[in-house]
Amino acid sequence: MMFFKAKGSITIFLCITMPIIIILCAVLVDIYLLKSGKNIVTNQVDIACYSILGEYSSYLKNQYDLYAYEIDDYLLKPMIMELIEKNLADLTIYDLTIEEISISKENPLIRTDILSSQITKIMSDSIYKTIINETYNRLSSITSIDETLQVIKDKWQFDEVVKEINDNLKYLKMIVEGEEQEVFVNILGTNSDLNQALQEFMSIYHKIIEINNTIAILESQADEGIYKVELLLQDKGYLKEQLVTIYKLSINKILSELLTINNQAITKVTEIVLSIDKLHLLSKVLERKIESINQCPDYLKEILIYVNDILYDVESAIVIETFELVRGKIEENVISLTTTISLTESLYEKILDEQILTEDEYVSMDFLYHSDVSIGVYSLLEAGKGEDKRSFFEKIGEQVITEQVGEDIKIPEGIYLPSNQISDFEKPFDIDVSGDSTDDADNKLEQAKGLFSTLITRVKEETYLNEYILQYFIHQTSKEEIAFSHYFNNEVEYILYGRRSQHMNMTLTKSTLLLARFALNTIHVYADIEKQIKANTIATMVAGWWTFGAGIPVMANLMLCAWAVAEAGLDVKALSNGEYVPIYKLTGDWRLDIGLNKIGSQTPKVLQINYEDYLRILLYEKNEEDKLLRILDLISLNSLPNFDLSQAYTTISIKVTVSQKSLLGKRHVYTIKTTQSY
Numbered sequence: 001m002m003f004f005k006a007k008g009s010i011t012i013f014l015c016i017t018m019p020i021i022i023i024l025c026a027v028l029v030d031i032y033l034l035k036s037g038k039n040i041v042t043n044q045v046d047i048a049c050y051s052i053l054g055e056y057s058s059y060l061k062n063q064y065d066l067y068a069y070e071i072d073d074y075l076l077k078p079m080i081m082e083l084i085e086k087n088l089a090d091l092t093i094y095d096l097t098i099e100e101i102s103i104s105k106e107n108p109l110i111r112t113d114i115l116s117s118q119i120t121k122i123m124s125d126s127i128y129k130t131i132i133n134e135t136y137n138r139l140s141s142i143t144s145i146d147e148t149l150q151v152i153k154d155k156w157q158f159d160e161v162v163k164e165i166n167d168n169l170k171y172l173k174m175i176v177e178g179e180e181q182e183v184f185v186n187i188l189g190t191n192s193d194l195n196q197a198l199q200e201f202m203s204i205y206h207k208i209i210e211i212n213n214t215i216a217i218l219e220s221q222a223d224e225g226i227y228k229v230e231l232l233l234q235d236k237g238y239l240k241e242q243l244v245t246i247y248k249l250s251i252n253k254i255l256s257e258l259l260t261i262n263n264q265a266i267t268k269v270t271e272i273v274l275s276i277d278k279l280h281l282l283s284k285v286l287e288r289k290i291e292s293i294n295q296c297p298d299y300l301k302e303i304l305i306y307v308n309d310i311l312y313d314v315e316s317a318i319v320i321e322t323f324e325l326v327r328g329k330i331e332e333n334v335i336s337l338t339t340t341i342s343l344t345e346s347l348y349e350k351i352l353d354e355q356i357l358t359e360d361e362y363v364s365m366d367f368l369y370h371s372d373v374s375i376g377v378y379s380l381l382e383a384g385k386g387e388d389k390r391s392f393f394e395k396i397g398e399q400v401i402t403e404q405v406g407e408d409i410k411i412p413e414g415i416y417l418p419s420n421q422i423s424d425f426e427k428p429f430d431i432d433v434s435g436d437s438t439d440d441a442d443n444k445l446e447q448a449k450g451l452f453s454t455l456i457t458r459v460k461e462e463t464y465l466n467e468y469i470l471q472y473f474i475h476q477t478s479k480e481e482i483a484f485s486h487y488f489n490n491e492v493e494y495i496l497y498g499r500r501s502q503h504m505n506m507t508l509t510k511s512t513l514l515l516a517r518f519a520l521n522t523i524h525v526y527a528d529i530e531k532q533i534k535a536n537t538i539a540t541m542v543a544g545w546w547t548f549g550a551g552i553p554v555m556a557n558l559m560l561c562a563w564a565v566a567e568a569g570l571d572v573k574a575l576s577n578g579e580y581v582p583i584y585k586l587t588g589d590w591r592l593d594i595g596l597n598k599i600g601s602q603t604p605k606v607l608q609i610n611y612e613d614y615l616r617i618l619l620y621e622k623n624e625e626d627k628l629l630r631i632l633d634l635i636s637l638n639s640l641p642n643f644d645l646s647q648a649y650t651t652i653s654i655k656v657t658v659s660q661k662s663l664l665g666k667r668h669v670y671t672i673k674t675t676q677s678y
Helices: 002-053 058-064 073-088 112-123 126-177 192-218 223-292 298-317 320-352 359-366 390-402 439-458 463-472 491-497 502-527 529-542 551-576 611-621 624-638
Strands: 096-108 649-661 667-677
Touching: 002 073, 002 096, 002 649, 002 667, 058 624, 073 096, 096 667, 112 463, 112 624, 126 439, 126 502, 126 551, 192 223, 390 502, 390 551, 439 502, 439 551, 439 611, 463 491, 463 611, 463 624, 491 502, 491 611, 491 624, 502 529, 502 551, 502 611, 529 551, 551 611
Parallel strands: none
Antiparallel strands: 096 649, 649 667
């Protein structure tokens, strides 16, 4: 009885709970199907994204190892719809329906940050890391160039101050003696107006004397003579008025200008004193700079020692005894002028009083514009015996810039390029070594310092990008076979300068190489004692006309610069032909014929670099954004006519709205969004 009661209870329980369990199971199955349906749709959207990314441009991949797809919008949506629907068609149990689909092409490769990111991934490979480390080790020897060039620049400044002092001395000589004259004229000897005024002054004086003599004769005559005397007295009165006018307006002006000029001379003396103080200060500054340079190759220290020693030689060349004589003569001249003023005033009073002048007083009047007061302490060196060949050497150096090979290739102005926004245009290297100042060469060394200092500070930051450029783009000395068509034969040079003319890009590249080699060769000529001696010998013959030999140090500097420019031209030619050139040259590395023995030690191979290495240095100097934009230019120029880089994307986003029918008959709607990138 109990058994039947229990069985009946279970039956009742099952009858009550069974529908609930069935419904619960259906709900759980429905939840599972919905969840798994979502996962299936998500996977299918992912697959669709990967499929689109798989349609990458073979041109970008094969030529540049870059990934981007280029699919037109009207093709893209049908492709994805077909792909997703085809894969979902066999899953009838899920009853999935695509309600809506939206596709977003994102992150075009034309964006420089996207391009940079892909390049970094490519160049992170260990093979490239090895190349990068080797390159950095070879170029690390350039790190001391900034300090060394600064010492040379300071030495030039020192010599320019010496020349400034002596130019003042030369001007002083002109003030006191008169230019190319034996006697003192105070610059007024050639002043016709003032000289005429003085002659007129004396002419009136003589007329007054003649009138007085005539009056003395007429006074002894009758009434007619007395009448003439009255007329002569009137004339004499007019003459005296003219005399006063001339004296006040002209003679006073002469005396005033004489004093002004001599005051200028005193001012020049003061400037010379200050310049000499400036020399001593420069000497101390240079000495401290030289002591502070630590990381410098042994053979470069020769130049520092030489510069340090020559400072004291130059200082001692300013002969203080001569300077004191100059000052003494000027002071003597001022005293003489003061005396002259006093004498002139006395003579003026005598003339107005109609007194007769003595012969000595005539001489004193003449002292107004002539004197035997003269400075004879300048020792002018002989000039014109040596031939100044600086411009000849300058042309040797510059000739290499304008030498172009083959027909020029130009980008038509109408073609739009990503780098069109860049407006920084550089000028070719130009240096004047034929003048009488080192200012121009000094500016070029400053530019070269900037070039090498950029390498030092940015070498680790931009190496990936620069090495990518050198691996994937051709340049002047590229030896690899060209696997595909290139718009330019000199692509790296285009990345450097971005001109639409291939010849202009080569001109600017060689010009900058000339600048770099000029700086490095300047270091060499200042470290080579033989070249220093020869330059000083030539300078002494050519520049002797400069007062007190002041131009000799500057001329010697310019001779060394001329040789450095010419040698730089030969270096650039060798580099353009694929040869190696020493970073710092020794005697045996010198190419230019300047009449010296070229036999001597040579730079070891490890310190020699080629054209590609110099391109590395130049690439570090350029703005990263500009380089990336010009890479995009070349990719566009090298592509097929129908390839549009602005439509080459690296990211795809797909958003799908899907409805799914549940076991209970209800349709659930949900949205899946997936984004994938290379």
